[in-house]
Amino acid sequence: MLVVDPHHWLDENGFYPTEALQLWKKLDRIGLFVSSGCDLQPLHGRPTVAKCKARNCGCSMFVARTGDDHLLAFCPICRKEEMLISNWRDTFWAEDRLSSEVVFQ
Structure with a gap:
């Protein structure tokens, strides 16, 4: 299982690092x-x-939210791929998603 805190891979402003392009695919998945x-x-x-x-x-x-506020991504069939994500709440992915609701009338 990969255990990850996205802030360890993002830059100091919380965005994709410009000097580590090899991390971008992994960050996209996270x-x-x-x-x-x-x-x-x-x-x-x-x-x-x-x-x-x-x-x-x-x-x-x-993906599931655990009782201790982590996100657990997993394959329900083979169970060979798992990722436990901590410290995700103040990432731009969460902030964008949680503030993007639109009401149609």
């Missing part, structure tokens, strides 16, 4: 899990558009 799971209630989960990277799997990854 951001997808954060934006998919940030509005969940504790102990709830949902499928995401991300696919499991394990060989011969390709199942849709799920």
Whole structure:
């Protein structure tokens, strides 16, 4: 299992680092899990558009909010890919998602 705090990989302003382009794909995946799971209630989960990277799997990854306010991304089929994300609340992925609701009348 990968245990990650996104702030360890983001720059001092909370954005993608310009000097470490190799991290961008990993940050995109973390951001997808954060934006998919940030509005969940504790102990709830949902499928995401991300696919499991394990060989011969390709199942849709799920994200769940744990009881201690982490986000857990996992493959429900093979269980070979897991990511535990901490300190996600003040990332731009969560802030954008939580403030993006539009009401249509």
